Amino acid sequence: MASLDSQTEAIKRAKVLMVGAGGIGCELLKTLALSGFQDIHIIDMDTIEVSNLNRQFLFRQTHVGQSKAKVARDAVLKFRPHINITPYHANVKDPEFNVEFFKQFNVVLNGLDNLDARRHVNRLCLAAEVPLVESGTTGFLGQVTVHAKGKTECYECQPKPTPKTYPVCTITSTPSKFVHCIVWAKDLLFAKLFGDKNQGNDLNVRSSDGADSSKHTEDVFERNLDEDSEQYARKIYDHVFGYNTEVALANEETWKNRNRPRPIYISDVLPDRITKKNAKVENGSTESAVSAMSSLGLKNPQDVWSLVENTKIFLEALRLFIVKRTEDIGNLTFDKDDQLAVEFVTAAANIRASSFGIPLHSLFEAKGIAGNIVHAVATTNAIIAGLIVIEAIKVLRNDFHNYRMTYCLEHPSRKMLLMPVEPFEPNKSCYVCSETPLLLEVNTSTSKLRDFVEKIVKNKLGMSSPLIMHGSNLIFEVGDDLEEDVAANYALNLDKVLAELPTPVTNGTMLKTQRRI
Amino acid sequence: MERANHHQNLTSRFSRLQIQMDGEELSAQETALYDRQIRVWGVDAQKRLSKTHVLVNGLNGTAVEFCKNIVLAGVGSLTIMDDRIVTEDALNANFLIPPDAVKDEGSSLAELCCDSLKEFNPMVHVSVERGDLTQLDDEFFDKFDVVVVSCCPFNNKKLINDKCRKRQKRVGFYSVDCRGSCGEIFVDLQDYSYEQKKTDCKSGCHLQYPSFEAAISVPWRDLPRKVSKLYFALRVIEKFELCEGRNPGDTSTSDLPVVLKLRKESCDAQSLNETHIPTGLLERLLAAGAKEHPPLCAILGGILGQEVIKAVSGKGDPLKNFFYFDVADGKGVIEDISPPPTNADGTNGQP
Numbered sequence: 090m091a092s093l094d095s096q097t098e099a100i101k102r103a104k105v106l107m108v109g110a111g112g113i114g115c116e117l118l119k120t121l122a123l124s125g126f127q128d129i130h131i132i133d134m135d136t137i138e139v140s141n142l143n144r145q146f147l148f149r150q151t152h153v154g155q156s157k158a159k160v161a162r163d164a165v166l167k168f169r170p171h172i173n174i175t176p177y178h179a180n181v182k183d184p185e186f187n188v189e190f191f192k193q194f195n196v197v198l199n200g201l202d203n204l205d206a207r208r209h210v211n212r213l214c215l216a217a218e219v220p221l222v223e224s225g226t227t228g229f230l231g232q233v234t235v236h237a238k239g240k241t242e243c244y245e246c247q248p249k250p251t252p253k254t255y256p257v258c259t260i261t262s263t264p265s266k267f268v269h270c271i272v273w274a275k276d277l278l279f280a281k282l283f284g285d286k287n288q289g290n291d292l293n294v295r296s297s298d299g300a301d302s303s304k305h306t307e308d309v310f311e312r313n314l315d316e317d318s319e320q321y322a323r324k325i326y327d328h329v330f331g332y333n334t335e336v337a338l339a340n341e342e343t344w345k346n347r348n349r350p351r352p353i354y355i356s357d358v359l360p361d362r363i364t365k366k367n368a369k370v371e372n373g374s375t376e377s378a379v380s381a382m383s384s385l386g387l388k389n390p391q392d393v394w395s396l397v398e399n400t401k402i403f404l405e406a407l408r409l410f411i412v413k414r415t416e417d418i419g420n421l422t423f424d425k426d427d428q429l430a431v432e433f434v435t436a437a438a439n440i441r442a443s444s445f446g447i448p449l450h451s452l453f454e455a456k457g458i459a460g461n462i463v464h465a466v467a468t469t470n471a472i473i474a475g476l477i478v479i480e481a482i483k484v485l486r487n488d489f490h491n492y493r494m495t496y497c498l499e500h501p502s503r504k505m506l507l508m509p510v511e512p513f514e515p516n517k518s519c520y521v522c523s524e525t526p527l528l529l530e531v532n533t534s535t536s537k538l539r540d541f542v543e544k545i546v547k548n549k550l551g552m553s554s555p556l557i558m559h560g561s562n563l564i565f566e567v568g569d570d571l572e573e574d575v576a577a578n579y580a581l582n583l584d585k586v587l588a589e590l591p592t593p594v595t596n597g598t599m600l601k602t603q604r605r606i
Numbered sequence: 607m608e609r610a611n612h613h614q615n616l617t618s619r620f621s622r623l624q625i626q627m628d629g630e631e632l633s634a635q636e637t638a639l640y641d642r643q644i645r646v647w648g649v650d651a652q653k654r655l656s657k658t659h660v661l662v663n664g665l666n667g668t669a670v671e672f673c674k675n676i677v678l679a680g681v682g683s684l685t686i687m688d689d690r691i692v693t694e695d696a697l698n699a700n701f702l703i704p705p706d707a708v709k710d711e712g713s714s715l716a717e718l719c720c721d722s723l724k725e726f727n728p729m730v731h732v733s734v735e736r737g738d739l740t741q742l743d744d745e746f747f748d749k750f751d752v753v754v755v756s757c758c759p760f761n762n763k764k765l766i767n768d769k770c771r772k773r774q775k776r777v778g779f780y781s782v783d784c785r786g787s788c789g790e791i792f793v794d795l796q797d798y799s800y801e802q803k804k805t806d807c808k809s810g811c812h813l814q815y816p817s818f819e820a821a822i823s824v825p826w827r828d829l830p831r832k833v834s835k836l837y838f839a840l841r842v843i844e845k846f847e848l849c850e851g852r853n854p855g856d857t858s859t860s861d862l863p864v865v866l867k868l869r870k871e872s873c874d875a876q877s878l879n880e881t882h883i884p885t886g887l888l889e890r891l892l893a894a895g896a897k898e899h900p901p902l903c904a905i906l907g908g909i910l911g912q913e914v915i916k917a918v919s920g921k922g923d924p925l926k927n928f929f930y931f932d933v934a935d936g937k938g939v940i941e942d943i944s945p946p947p948t949n950a951d952g953t954n955g956q957p
């Protein structure tokens with residue numbers, strides 16, 4: 090059959106780039122190799138973790154800590170030894186992966202897990218004019234789309250939901266959901282106790298705006314020389330769960346239409362000191378990872394602890410940080426794979442939840458929320474990878490009339506579990522893929538070029554190193570290879586208002602910005 | 607008296623220990639490994655999965671994908687059967703076996719696959735059973751909760767399905783067939799009850815599945831109007847292979863004239879317009895034969911894995927009772943092909 094042969098040939102000759110060697114990536118690399126692809130390049134900056142092994146089937150326990158891209162390559166070469174797989178243990182945003190790099194491929198296949206990298210690859214594919222097959226999964230849901238410049242919409246033609254953020258006062262004073270308590274425990278309390286002391290932290294506000302601020306100053310978080318670790322932990326506990334809540338309660342206005350929180354003091358929950366019965370554990374736990382759960386004999390991460398248990402975990406975790414991980418204090422950021430950090434955040438969030446009448450959660454659930462852990466199963470990734478290859482083959486055959494966007498559903502819709510729809514046309518006013526000018530309403534005699542660059546070009550348009558032109562005049566560009574005098578000139582321009590630039594920007598001026606190559 | 611008490615204490619402590627050994631609690635190792643999927647289907651489902659025993663007969667590409675998926679998911683055990691000696695053709699869509707195994711004449715396909723599958727998840731017991739599944743004692747099926755057959759001849763499919771149905775316990779039966787870029791899954795869960803979760807309220811659901819034989823005996827004119835063309839096409843090709851004594855997929859385009867004759871006979875007998883079974887589709891299926899399209903294997907193996915996980919865990923609506931995917935149109939369609947209910951209580955009167 091002629092068409093089959095031409096398909097086989099197209100596959101054999103194709104040079105493809107895969108971005109991501111994770112859940113979708115492992116499945117995709119396997120299916121590409123089985124389908125006859127012979128020249129596959131794969132970029133992934135990640136290393137292998139234990140929680141990958143339930144679905145990223147090219148990896149084994151012995152590979153934990155190694156490069157995903159490299160191990161995936163070796164695993165696939167075992168069953169298809171004669172194909173070429175080129176791994177890059179690197180970030181796709183690295184400058185080596187520029188437009189020229191992208192231009193060598195017939196198609197780019199994304200198996201990414203974050204918006205930022207997806208946007209980046211979308212723009213490079215548009216600039217290099219290489220079709221992109223984009224994908225994503227959560228749980229039993231998945232999606233595959235084809236983005237080909239001028240033929241279908243690009244990844245950014247429709248606005249994407251941005252990660253959820255919460256108002257500061259909801260986090261600091263009026264939490265109503267467990268997630269608010271998690272954000273407080275992780276971003277405020279944990280950061281305050283164990284993170285960079287120079288970072289601004291809204292937890293300060295509470296400890297210094299009270300009437301008797303002389304007593305409760307920031308020094309509460311400093312450990313006095315005569316305090317042992319447990320005394321210190323008890324002091325912190327009383328301050329953040331007791332005193333801070335009292336201070337918040339003093340503001341009657343806040344609680345008019347809300348349930349009043351209950352201040353929690355350590356003496357109410359745990360009248361006696363735990364003290365030295367942990368001695369034997371301290372000896373035993375030097376080798377394995379330090380854990381408050383194991384020192385307290387709590388085993389099941391699925392259990393929802395009582396207030397007393399949470400309190401014990403809080404004190405013990407804080408004590409262990411001080412005793413066992415002294416050198417980490419001051420430069421920690423929350424990491425979902427840091428057991429002690431997860432224990433501390435879980436306990437702190439639960440105690441706060443208890444204070445505010447919010448249902449408590451297990452460590453397992455708290456870890457998921459705090460770490461933004463994606464729900465992932467092997468089967469959905471396998472299905473999505475199969476669909477990606479089907480679209481990739483259409484791209485190679487230039488069969489764009491048959492491109493489809495396919496949804497993988499959990500519940501059938503019109504009898505379908507896999508539902509193809511025709512791809513959308515490019516959005517004519519998309520600032521990423523269309524040539525249509527964007528209208529900007531701005532006061533050109535008060536707005537500085539710096540505002541325009543930072544707020545519009547970098548933030549809104551997502552160009553981290555832009556080049557801005559007015560006609561044939563360069564107004565501004567970013568780069569470390571600029572001549573000294575040129576750079577100085579740009580720096581001068583930044584502080585000028587738009588109307589007073591050497592080539593003034595006024596009503597009706599057309600500016601061109603592009604990614605600097 | 608004291609002695610008796612002492613004895614009692616011992617046994618109660620002993621039985622508690624047994625329960626723990628039984629895996630009532632997931633171990634720390636399991637929790638770490640299955641973290642991401644427990645977030646999808648919960649701890650109870652994971653525990654049920656770990657007590658499930660699965661048999662797979664016939665290791666083509668789709669079956670291999672399925673095996674990978676359920677070993678990763680953490681079933682209790684997987685038993686695989688395929689005594690074929692490894693050939694290059696058999697490895698077309700197989701990622702478990704290195705190509706130099708073709709020279710390894712002593713080992714069967716199942717034995718070679720077993721070694722690789724074990725590596726995917728050391729917590730799953732993977733083993734090989736030799737012989738012909740249709741010839742094994744009926745009691746053999748009692749060892750399993752789920753039986754999956756792949757590229758299985760028509761008569762054997764019926765036979766194995768019936769053996770599953772005759773057991774005291776429920777043995778779920780699944781068959782999967784891939785021909786080129788088209789595929790079919792059949793599911794028989796017999797009497798199946800589960801809890802349906804719809805926006806915070808749970809309601810009990812009951813499904814009654816027909817056997818493969820009962821399903822394909824439903825008169826074509828009784829079927830809903832828009833049933834997948836693949837359903838009819840595959841029945842015609844099945845009939846062709848049965849009449850000619852061919853193995854599944856042992857076909858080529860030169861068989862088209864005979865198949866078109868069979869199409870006419872079937873359509874006439876069932877009063878169905880022949881346009882429901884396009885010649886082009888039959889031609890594609892015959893030309894593909896047993897050759898598999900790896901992306902399709904990944905898709906069908908994924909759907910099949912997901913269905914087994916759903917059925918075992920009692921979470922989510924299980925598929926009833928056919929699934930089709932054709933790369934040409936990209937649709938993954940469920941068809942419910944069951945005899946109409948004949949009894950007043952809503953059961954369908956099938957044995």
Ligand SMILES: [Zn+2]
Nearest residue numbers: 243246519522
């Ligand atoms: Zn666009």
